[in-house]
Amino acid sequence: MTRRILAALFPRFWSRSVVAYLLLMLCCAPSLWSQETSYSSRNPNRTNPTIILESEMSNIRASNAQLGARIQTAMEKLEEVARLTSEDEKEVQVDTLFFTLRDEVYGVLDKLDLNSDFADALNRAKEGTIVLRSWYLRQPPDYPNREQSIAQLDRAIQEYDIVDQRLNQSRTLAQEKLSTIMRQHRVILQEMKIGKVLEAIAAARAVVEGLNDITQAMTVVEQKTQESLQAQASVPPISN
């Protein structure tokens, strides 16, 4: 059928075999091009690692701000609870408040997890910096800005290490606070049941205030990440 089509389209002036050859070349051309295709372009995350890190850092900032807002709301709520007259209503409100805070801290822990998007972005940026540094080390001594670039990349790698440490500390802190919330949740409710309402609310206030440590730790993570991005910013990129 193909021959008839070719014969109909190119009856006289074109040899059918030539046309067939041209069609074959057109089909093969993409495969010839694909030999030159870059493999790294098949990575769906093939974006500048520092851009990904900045984006994840803004997610951390948003999560931190949300936790801060929740803590503030929880403190105000506890003041209201203290003024309630119904003991049952106080118990319900404190119970709900602790469940809300627990979920909030779970959310923060997810953001700070070893396999979170932020941890991935941080590591992607750090490993990329290390590979870039190795590339500069392979260049001859007279390569433009070689020493300067290596020194700046060294600083950026050190900054990333600091962010890593702070992230681990924040994660540990959030885990401790979660344990505290769960432990104190049970204790506070028991105290309310036996009439120690004021003590219970004071304990709850202490737990909620303690969560500010997490927001402070995450603020430090954010600041250190910004410093590492700045340390790397002045090195000219060699490839992307």
Place this chain on the structure above:
Amino acid sequence: MRLLPKGANAPLAQSGKVRVELVWEAHRGAPNAVCFAVDAAGRVPDDDWLVFRGRDQSPKGAIRLVLDTSDRAAFVVALDALPANVQRCVFAATLESGRFGDLRGTLLAAGTGSGESLGFRLEEASDEQALIFAEIYRHQSAWKLRAIGQGFTGGLYPLAAHFGAKLAPSSGNHVAPTEAPAASDAGTGRGRPAKAPSGKRWLGRLLLVGFVLAAAASVWFLKPEWRAAPERIWPDIQGFFTEVRFFDWIPWGRLEGTFRLPSSAVQPLGCDWGDEEVFERYHRLGENYVQILGRVDQSNDLLAAFRGQISQLHGACPEVLHRHSQREIEELKTQPVETWLKEATALNACAGLMIKALESRLAAESRPIILQRLLREADRARNLESDLTNIARDLAYLRNKSERLIAGFGEVLDACPQ
């Protein structure tokens, strides 16, 4: 003898035999003379047209290395025996240690034995370990000599690769790291006079001791904090070096450690493969990289799903969570990420050498059609280097991600013990 300045050329011979001799001062270094017979594209027709100590004559004896001592080397070229496709004979030399900056004054002399001979004296050189001195080339029906004096940072291997020749990797062909020039080469088996007169040796030793004392005194005055706290000396010295972490899986676990490099030491380039093999290996690397990427992403999604399931569970964990987590850990541990990362780094170095070689050829070439071809090859090499850098960055990340995923699945196992 008529000396030619760098870049100049002059008629040499119509036909017959030409002797090309390289002469240097033996106590300054030990260059290995080499001759490449190349075609119009600047490449040897095959590896037999690279004449050096390891192969002292070309096919049919058209080029022969007839002299190779501690202070001179000589080639005899039978111009009429060269095949028609050989357009140039390039005369170069390489150093296994030291630099051509110490061999300024080396002379290349070429002549037929009758009439005026031509020469080129090396006056400009620095840290190169390989240097092209001159070439004889066909011009209409005769041969001319052109003085070149072009250096290479690598040794024989990158120079051979520049001319399209392949050498089997051996200790003699690898690039030597930059190091201080050797004052003498006793024990290298070349029979050269290696010992300086004894009076000069004592003077040298005295100067060395004086230098060390002066250096110690100046450091002592410039670093008062070391006088106050001598225990700070070693940590401060360590601070000049960069700690480099390495990690690898071994059958019974994970081996990791650190070593220290001077912070900005040049890591020498070397490539064990020809250009086409580099591209073949790049394609294999690319395919494996894409597979590893997919596998790690799949594992990451699975871990997120397991964590979501566990957070919703009431009661015992399903056995499938435990089983699949164990399987993921086993598979992540056996992924050859480190192997392919090393391959990507090695190929990146090869791409860098390819680019340097092409840039040298571009600088020396003026013919438009050849320039076009070289530019296309240079673009191809640059794209290769760029992609290899990206792949190396991704594989370094995937190596770390695999470790974190293994830890994550470990947490799932702890949350769901059997």
